[in-house]
Amino acid sequence: MENKLDLTGSGGSAPKGQQTNFAEGFNLGLLIYILNKSILWIILIVAITVFASFIYLRYTPRIYEATTKMILQLEKSTQILGIDNLVFEKDPTEINREMQVLKSTMLLGKIADKLPLDISYLKEGKSKFITEDLYQSAPFEILPEQIAPEFYGNPVYIRLVNKNSMVVSYSFNGDEFEKEIKPEQKLKTPYFQATISLKPDKLSDGSFNSLYFVKFNDKQTIINDINSKITIEPIEAGNNTLAITYADQNPEKAKDIANALATEFIDYDLNKKREGMGNILRFIDGQIDSFSREQQAIQDSVAQFKINNEIFSDDNSSQGILTSANALQQALIASENQLYLLQNFKMLLQKTKDYSTLPILQFKEEEMSIAGEIENINQLQRSREIKLLERTEDHPEVRLLDKQIFSSKNQLLKRTEYVIDNAELELGKQRERYQKLMSKIYSLPELQENLKRLNRIADAKNKFFYNLFDQRSNYSIAYAGIVPDYSVLAVAQLPKTPVSPKETQVKIGGFVLGLLLGILLVAIRYMLHQSIISTQEVEAKSKVPLLGIIPSYYTPMDRSQIVVTKNPKSTITEAYRAIRSNLQFLNSSEGTKIITTTSTIPGEGKTFTALNMAAIFSMLNKKVIILDLDMRKPRLGKIFGVEQLKGMSTILSSQSTYEESIVATEIKNIDLVTSGPVPPNPSELILTDKLDKFIEYLKGKYDIIVMDTPPIGLVTDAITLLQKADYPIYVLRASYSNKAFIDSINKLYEESEIHNLGLVLNDYGRGPSGYSSNYGYGYGYGYGYGYGYGYGMYGSSYGFKTGYYTDDPGAKPKKKSLFQRIWNTLKP
16 A cells, blocks of 8 residues: 555645645744744743843942053163163063063052052942942041951941931941940940041031941952952053053042052052162262272372382383383283172172172173173063062972072172183283283383382273263263153043943843743744644655545534534535545445544544544435444533433443444434443453444444544554454544654554554644645634543643543543643643
């Protein structure tokens, strides 16, 4: 048997519009249906999120930002004076190090000392969730004299009664304190002593009877608070500019801290540069003092020599040899002076810890490695100073720098000793040459030569002495011209508008979030939707042919009825005619035909289909009999208004005859056998051969036998009855039956010997299936009228909820909880 039949008529084919408009994996009609069903929820969700955004704005403190901009000045006044080589230039690439200094504990501690941050003045806002920071605007001032360390951070409440009275209270460690005092009266408590004075310029009518509270802040707390709210970053990479931004609830406080931090940093930078230059000047002054005494001594020696030997003029004879001797002696003296300086430098090197104070000597070319080593040590010491701003001396990074400085110092000392050794060696060679030359001029008058020698020594001393004065003059000029490397490019202004929360963005965000959640709700409901809504789903998954489609019927009914006889030309009647034609196509042999209807669960329309299939065949003047084999929940007796004293249960249990159990209905050509009284063992009765005998009896009297069976998903009675049928019909209900039912039908079809099994898609056009098709029926039938099916399982719209069995067929459905009702509105 082929899986699908080439059916014709309105009941046998899916509409063309449906085939072209929807893809197999996506159903636009279902999405539109769920969207329509969810529109109120979407509106509610959007309203909730928008309301939440307003609540957020109402109870969130406003944050203001103030920004001070600084720039690194690369042109110095020392450059203009031509002495820039005396001052170390700041490397522009060290801007990251400066950012660390700006956030260092040392610098922030200076801000804590400079600004009035040791006491926080606060006031409860309109909402208790928000407090107002009264920085510089509180109507009173507290002057603490003594504060217990453990009391820092604890709120002290102050209520101004009038200009002459105030109430102070606090709670701490179980201690309750409250006292009324006068302004300027000293307040003594177990944890602090202070004087509270009013500030007349800040008082207003609203100040009285308002509740204020203050907190005493220790220095570390202030530093941590500033550090958590400060942001320092380059304005633009490569342009040597920094932005200091501070965020706070109080705009005045944000402005003051941003500007104060910039000012303190500039002062710190200037003081560091002046300190280094001052050390150099003090060293030069010490050298001048030492050499001035030596110079005076040599001059006194020359004068005394002339007086003692009565020499009043110099002799210029033997000028050539004397000139050579003079030049050699000058070189010898220069070497001696250089050696003297190197030895003093070595002594200073062994004593000093700050290498930035070492004198800048006129090193020879072979001695320049010493100057390079000094610069390296200075760089390491500057790095160590920066690290100590945030770390202790025991920190691994500081200790590593200490090791590097110690190693470099040893290296410098070794190089200095090496240079001194070379200088001493060179001096010895010069002295040897000088002695040889002096031996040549011993023939000159001894006195004259001694005088010239003393004059040469005096000249060399004078030259070196005046050179020290020149250097001192240059460094003094450089000291006077020192300016900070950074300057303020733009001071922080009082911010007028908060940066957080941004009202427009929050409101738009609340609206967009609501829409997104609404879309998510629609998506979830779409994904959770598991019911059959289109013929494509049935035909794609089912191995059983689709006999036809029954459109929805919207006229209210108390229970299942025969509708095809009421409106012979209606679309629902045409749908049943199409199914009748398809059944005859499946089996066109002569003789009585048995039609069996079943479904997976109650509410899918098997009884309705059985009734109307019987009626549609009776319209061909066929004699039809309907058997109610759903003996657990009999319904046909109630539908036709017949008492169920005798029926299938009494026939199969031999308690009544065939004739007395068959009842004629009001509809022409249709007879009925009710289920009879509910038996204790329906399955056993159906499996007896008495049913086969009764069917054989009926075949001799009727053209069509219609059997209404129990739902096959709940009991297995229907399988036996389907096997006996010529036209077994399995009913599915659009927008109600689960897609997984098709898998069960396929399994039943493959494993049971059921021939000519066909599917009927019932109630097509209601709910999602109505959005998924262009079927076009003006009306059909349906069960959305709120009566119990008889199984106690569902109410309106086949609300299948409980088990198949119940003792009270007419029992009202159990009242649903609020959660269940809300969930039912959310279900797709």
